[in-house]
Amino acid sequence: QVQLQESGPGLVKPSQTLSLTCTVSGGSISSGGYYWSWIRQHPGKGLEWIGYIYYSGSTYYNPSLKSRVTISVDTSKNQFSLKLSSVTAADTAVYYCARTSRKSKGIDYWGQGTLVTVSS
Amino acid sequence: DIQMTQSPSSLSASVGDRVTITCQASQDISNYLNWYQQKPGKAPKLLIYDASNLETGVPSRFSGSGSGTDFTFTISSLQPEDIATYYCQQYDNLPQTFGQGTKVEIK
Numbered sequence: 547q548v549q550l551q552e553s554g555p556g557l558v559k560p561s562q563t564l565s566l567t568c569t570v571s572g573g574s575i576s577s578g579g580y581y582w583s584w585i586r587q588h589p590g591k592g593l594e595w596i597g598y599i600y601y602s603g604s605t606y607y608n609p610s611l612k613s614r615v616t617i618s619v620d621t622s623k624n625q626f627s628l629k630l631s632s633v634t635a636a637d638t639a640v641y642y643c644a645r646t647s648r649k650s651k652g653i654d655y656w657g658q659g660t661l662v663t664v665s666s
Numbered sequence: 667d668i669q670m671t672q673s674p675s676s677l678s679a680s681v682g683d684r685v686t687i688t689c690q691a692s693q694d695i696s697n698y699l700n701w702y703q704q705k706p707g708k709a710p711k712l713l714i715y716d717a718s719n720l721e722t723g724v725p726s727r728f729s730g731s732g733s734g735t736d737f738t739f740t741i742s743s744l745q746p747e748d749i750a751t752y753y754c755q756q757y758d759n760l761p762q763t764f765g766q767g768t769k770v771e772i773k
Contacts, residue, residue, distance in 0.1 A: 592753065592764055593710065595762040595763065597761075606760055609667075609761060644709075650700070650719075651698065651715075651757030651762065658709060
């Protein structure tokens with residue numbers, strides 16, 4: 547059973563960089579067949595796709611965030627990470643890491659989500 | 667970006683009722699559509715992929731249909747544990763986009 551777990555600060559100051567890591571267990575990021583994704587959900591709102599990465603390092607970002615987002619992968623640690631720079635209060639959200647099938651693009655495994663609040 | 671419009675935004679139905687949610691894409695997305703269930707405080711759960719395929723382990727009372735721009739998600743007999751918000755998601759074009767959600771409640 548694949549499991550994903552987000553980790554990182556729950557509070558980030560405005561203008562700083564939000565950094566989260568997702569640790570994958572029960573399966574290898576390097577096995578192929580999947581994209582490793584970040585999705586966020588503003589409080590009480592819908593879902594927003596941030597982007598994803600393949601184990602080879604190929605990345606795909608939401609154009610609305612592209613100038614501020616970096617997703618990276620560390621296959622040796624079976625982890626992938628999100629960095630979002632120059633954050634504002636509008637970036638306050640629950641951030642999910644997840645696994646996306648390359649074939650169906652179904653997001654079949656999700657982390658529990660972590661709330662990141664941007665506030666001074 | 668492809669806009670996904672779900673309706674209704676919320677609904678109230680009785681246990682055993684048939685529930686239908688629609689999702690309309692702003693352009694043709696073939697069958698590149700998935701459906702998710704999200705319970706309060708939890709991550710979404712994939713129910714249907716490629717518009718009509720039931721994810722492994724998902725009860726057969728859930729189903730999906732459609733192609734092109736118009737899609738339907740159905741719960742054939744609503745159960746108390748189905749109380750949740752349901753989202754459609756297109757993956758024809760990046761960025762992947764989600765509908766705004768449909769909140770299902772018990773009457």
